[in-house]
Amino acid sequence: MASNESLTTSLDAEVLRQRLASLALTEGVRRWDLGASCSTDTSVQVDRGEAKQMKGAQRSAITLRVWNDDGLVGITSTSDLSDAGLARALAGARDASAYGNVDEIPDFSPLATAPLPVLQQPLSTPLSILTLLDTLRDAERDLLGRHPAIGTVPYNGLAQRSSDRLYINSDGACRQQRLSTASLYLYARAEEAGRKPRSSGAVRLAYGAADLDVAGCVQEAAERTIAHLDYAPIATGRYTCVFSPEAFLDLIGAFSSLFNARAVLDGVSLSRRESLGEQLAVPFLSLHDNGLNPANVGAAAFDGEGTPTRRLALLEGGVLRHFLHSEATARAFGVSPTGHAGLGAKVSVGPDWFEIGPTPGSGGGAPGLDRFAPGASGDDRGLVVIDSLSALHAGVKASQGSFSLPFDGWLVQNGASRSIEAATVAGDIRTLLNAILGFEGPAKVTPDGLCPHVWVEGLSITGDA
Amino acid sequence: MLEPLLAGGRSAGADLVEVFLERSDHLGMLAEQDVITSVSPAFGAGAGLRVFLGDRDGFVSTNDLSTAGLRAALEQALGMLGLVLPLQAGGRFDGLPELRDFAAAKEGWLPSCPSLAEATSRLLEGTDRLQAHGQHLQVRRGSYARDWQEVLVAASDGTFARDVRLHQSVGLNVLAADGDHRASLGRRYGTSDSPDDLRQWDAEAAAVDVCSSAGTMLRADYVEAGQFPVVLANRFGGVIFHEACGHLLETTQVERATTPFADMVGQPIAHPSLTAIDEGHTAGAFGSLAMDDEGMEPQRTVLIENGILQRFLSDRAGERRTGHPRTGSGRRQSHAFAAASRMRNTFIAAGPHTPEQLIASVDRGLYCKSMGGGSVGPTGQFNFAVEEGYLIENGSLTRPVKGATLIGDAKEVMPRISMCANDLELAAGFCGSVSGSIFVTVGQPHIKVDTITVGGR
Numbered sequence: 068m069a070s071n072e073s074l075t076t077s078l079d080a081e082v083l084r085q086r087l088a089s090l091a092l093t094e095g096v097r098r099w100d101l102g103a104s105c106s107t108d109t110s111v112q113v114d115r116g117e118a119k120q121m122k123g124a125q126r127s128a129i130t131l132r133v134w135n136d137d138g139l140v141g142i143t144s145t146s147d148l149s150d151a152g153l154a155r156a157l158a159g160a161r162d163a164s165a166y167g168n169v170d171e172i173p174d175f176s177p178l179a180t181a182p183l184p185v186l187q188q189p190l191s192t193p194l195s196i197l198t199l200l201d202t203l204r205d206a207e208r209d210l211l212g213r214h215p216a217i218g219t220v221p222y223n224g225l226a227q228r229s230s231d232r233l234y235i236n237s238d239g240a241c242r243q244q245r246l247s248t249a250s251l252y253l254y255a256r257a258e259e260a261g262r263k264p265r266s267s268g269a270v271r272l273a274y275g276a277a278d279l280d281v282a283g284c285v286q287e288a289a290e291r292t293i294a295h296l297d298y299a300p301i302a303t304g305r306y307t308c309v310f311s312p313e314a315f316l317d318l319i320g321a322f323s324s325l326f327n328a329r330a331v332l333d334g335v336s337l338s339r340r341e342s343l344g345e346q347l348a349v350p351f352l353s354l355h356d357n358g359l360n361p362a363n364v365g366a367a368a369f370d371g372e373g374t375p376t377r378r379l380a381l382l383e384g385g386v387l388r389h390f391l392h393s394e395a396t397a398r399a400f401g402v403s404p405t406g407h408a409g410l411g412a413k414v415s416v417g418p419d420w421f422e423i424g425p426t427p428g429s430g431g432g433a434p435g436l437d438r439f440a441p442g443a444s445g446d447d448r449g450l451v452v453i454d455s456l457s458a459l460h461a462g463v464k465a466s467q468g469s470f471s472l473p474f475d476g477w478l479v480q481n482g483a484s485r486s487i488e489a490a491t492v493a494g495d496i497r498t499l500l501n502a503i504l505g506f507e508g509p510a511k512v513t514p515d516g517l518c519p520h521v522w523v524e525g526l527s528i529t530g531d532a
Numbered sequence: 533m534l535e536p537l538l539a540g541g542r543s544a545g546a547d548l549v550e551v552f553l554e555r556s557d558h559l560g561m562l563a564e565q566d567v568i569t570s571v572s573p574a575f576g577a578g579a580g581l582r583v584f585l586g587d588r589d590g591f592v593s594t595n596d597l598s599t600a601g602l603r604a605a606l607e608q609a610l611g612m613l614g615l616v617l618p619l620q621a622g623g624r625f626d627g628l629p630e631l632r633d634f635a636a637a638k639e640g641w642l643p644s645c646p647s648l649a650e651a652t653s654r655l656l657e658g659t660d661r662l663q664a665h666g667q668h669l670q671v672r673r674g675s676y677a678r679d680w681q682e683v684l685v686a687a688s689d690g691t692f693a694r695d696v697r698l699h700q701s702v703g704l705n706v707l708a709a710d711g712d713h714r715a716s717l718g719r720r721y722g723t724s725d726s727p728d729d730l731r732q733w734d735a736e737a738a739a740v741d742v743c744s745s746a747g748t749m750l751r752a753d754y755v756e757a758g759q760f761p762v763v764l765a766n767r768f769g770g771v772i773f774h775e776a777c778g779h780l781l782e783t784t785q786v787e788r789a790t791t792p793f794a795d796m797v798g799q800p801i802a803h804p805s806l807t808a809i810d811e812g813h814t815a816g817a818f819g820s821l822a823m824d825d826e827g828m829e830p831q832r833t834v835l836i837e838n839g840i841l842q843r844f845l846s847d848r849a850g851e852r853r854t855g856h857p858r859t860g861s862g863r864r865q866s867h868a869f870a871a872a873s874r875m876r877n878t879f880i881a882a883g884p885h886t887p888e889q890l891i892a893s894v895d896r897g898l899y900c901k902s903m904g905g906g907s908v909g910p911t912g913q914f915n916f917a918v919e920e921g922y923l924i925e926n927g928s929l930t931r932p933v934k935g936a937t938l939i940g941d942a943k944e945v946m947p948r949i950s951m952c953a954n955d956l957e958l959a960a961g962f963c964g965s966v967s968g969s970i971f972v973t974v975g976q977p978h979i980k981v982d983t984i985t986v987g988g989r
Contacts, residue, residue: 114787120849121612123592123605124868128576146576146595155575163571166652170567196612221788221910256790256910263941264792264911303757333564334671335707335716413562413570461905461917462937466671466707467714469754471937471987473915489913491937491987493757529757529987 191275
């Protein structure tokens with residue numbers, strides 16, 4: 068087996084730059100860049116008061132990209148940061164560059180040396196794994212005690228990570244970001260005699276395990292799980308639906324190719340180059356991508372190409388304003404990179420963190436929406452509250468615009484709500500974006516973004532009744 | 533290097549110490565239209581150290597394979613269980629036996645795989661064949677992945693084994709578009725332990741298959757929602773059993789108390805017509821293994837026989853925590869994951885009927901020729917997407933339909949699989965779960981489910 072003797076748990080950017088520069092000189096490679104990361108993780112899981120599994124990990128990774136004498140690009144990735152590993156990666160990238168795409172050659176981002184945003188990201192000292200274990204045990208015990216039907220918390224975990232990532236290129240760019248994060252998830256399973264088991268949960272993120280809102284996570288997991296205990300099948304038909312912030316953000320994320328310049332160029336987006344400026348949604352919907360939102364725990368200060376992260380308007384007044392870009396797609400569109408790139412032979416593009424809500428000055432759609440208000444649904448059929456969507460990987464056809472997704476939620480009739488036994492929601496994303504009625508309540512911070520409850524009319528629900 | 537680790541861990545008080553060492557070499561490749569747009573090699577090495585004490589365990593993974601790095605990982609894993617590595621190891625470990633080397637005959641596999649030039653050429657042949665056979669194709673994509681992995685497992689119970697695995701897969705995907713009509717569709721083919729896999733791939737047949745389905749689905753109507761009898765085609769139709777039942781027969785689910793079948797060994801859980809098997813032996817199948825990731829040779833495990841639950845799939849932790857004997861099913865994506873009980877080649881056995889008899893038995897229902905992905909939740913609720921479906925009316929296939937999702941509950945659906953045809957076939961797939969994404973095979977003959985909820989519009 069190979070050995071890897073130079074590994075450290077943090078990265079020295081200048082040392083790595085010098086090692087790569089020296090190797091590249093030896094191999095005759097004049098132009099290169101790299102993304103590297105290393106991290107240490109600890110995590111615990113529990114099962115009815117007992118430690119189920121405790122894990123630790125030290126990880127390192129580097130992706131090296133080189134330009135050959137013909138200007139074509141090749142890459143190689145490795146976890147071996149020794150001199151031998153880097154030399155092999157460099158040789159592999161050079162070999163791969165012979166098959167670089169002549170039709171689209173990536174370049175260094177013009178913003179790879181631009182000033183970075185200042186992020187308030189406190190570095191936390193990791194807690195001992197036994198402290199994590201005690202914390203999770205207490206949380207599990209608390210959750211199990213919230214209702215007699217809650218018998219287990221089958222999916223749970225408390226994890227903390229210290230990480231270091233950097234971007235370096237042969238033109239002198241050098242980005243580095245150190246980060247500590249922690250996460251807690253609790254998914255409870257509840258079952259009453261003669262009834263089907265029900266499940267729900269909650270997640271919390273913070274910059275350190277000591278800062279996690281454990282009580283809030285337990286409370287939310289308990290409330291959500293208990294709220295699904297009394298369930299009934301729902302009749303198949305068309306309903307006005309109220310998406311929870313989490314569910315709506317999941318759906319928008321699954322269709323983010325609408326806003327993705329890479330997908331547009333590849334022909335797999337529903338948007339086209341000329342879609343910019345077109346009305347895509349109701350005239351009161353705004354959608355921004357903003358990895359810099361202070362509530363976005365663990366925000367990246369720069370993307371895979373070293374471009375600074377920034378806030379970008381995707382929809383304003385329902386009109387498509389901008390696409391997410393890498394260096395290459397931005398060049399193809401004649402704009403600046405937006406800080407949403409990965410690093411690869413073909414550079415991927417993806418969103419960071421969405422902000423969704425009413426467009427200022429638009430009125431924000433129907434006012435005063437309240438699912439529990441008398442006559443809220445407008446008929447006897449009731450409102451369907453979609454709390455969480457499942458199986459987005461299987462049920463979303465992003466390039467077709469269609470979705471058919473199982474969900475957990477409630478039917479609200481005359482101010483009373485009852486959990487739905489099992490159902491799917493189906494539709495077309497473009498139709499949905501133009502069937503939004505308005506927003507209910509204030510925007511809520513979630514791990515994927517900021518969003519209020521969103522009302523949508525006329526969605527197809529399939530149930531068992 | 534290994535024996536001092538195992539001896540040290542045992543001397544610290546651990547019941548069992550296991551070291552998993554891995555080297556990997558991956559190649560990913562993408563062709564779009566008639567151009568290679570991505571060639572992505574990757575290689576790496578790492579170790580996963582697991583320590584058991586009673587039914588608890590601590591697991592640490594690292595990329596640092598130096599003596600100091602591995603020792604630090606062991607100390608961390610022991611510390612999770614309140615154990616301390618002694619200054620001097622002594623007793624409680626008898627040393628490793630002779631290596632069981634499954635890899636000896638496989639040393640030449642990696643250099644025998646297609647070169648970059650050969651692989652790119654074959655992939656472009658695939659996208660070229662799509663162009664030749666498809667209509668209204670807006671996007672043509674071919675992708676290839678080659679995963680080579682060398683693993684060595686050493687444990688203080690005398691396990692000491694090495695293997696080399698090779699998986700190759702090639703896929704074709706298209707997006708057909710004509711006005712407002714769109715259909716995206718793909719197929720992936722995969723084998724294990726065959727360096728010539730890509731060379732032997734029938735690009736022509738694959739392209740014809742994909743283009744035929746895309747052409748059919750381009751103008752398909754959305755399926756009407758409701759509850760219908762469903763006939764699922766063979767091969768990848770087996771994903772229904774994988775998701776609906778297979779995951780619930782892993783001891784990880786018993787440990788979590790998330791399977792409704794935990795106490796039902798020897799009892800009926802499915803229709804008497806159904807027998808289901810999980811094994812790791814079929815030559816060339818994606819889920820086949822010479823040894824699992826805990827160094828055990830895989831067994832042929834009959835899960836359900838004539839509707840009666842026979843066994844669970846079990847790994848080291850599962851055996852310790854649930855009492856179900858190991859089945860050679862301890863699997864993990866890489867050194868970064870602790871092994872868990874996972875499926876290998878999982879299939880429903882062939883039955884006595886012909887596929888035509890199944891379809892003829894349905895007055896009004898859905899024929900699922902091709903399945904998309906799916907998942908199962910913590911309460912046994914499963915779902916999966918139908919990629920290519922057709923209405924069954926009066927015992928015959930009629931119109932193509934799209935947008936269907938099958939949802940149900942494993943405990944309720946298994947007794948409704950009432951007919952199995954005689955055309956068992958397997959298909960390669962990937963399964964993501966607690967120990968990462970692994971290579972698996974799903975399979976079945978054509979089967980009939982008497983009624984299931986079909987989500988649609």
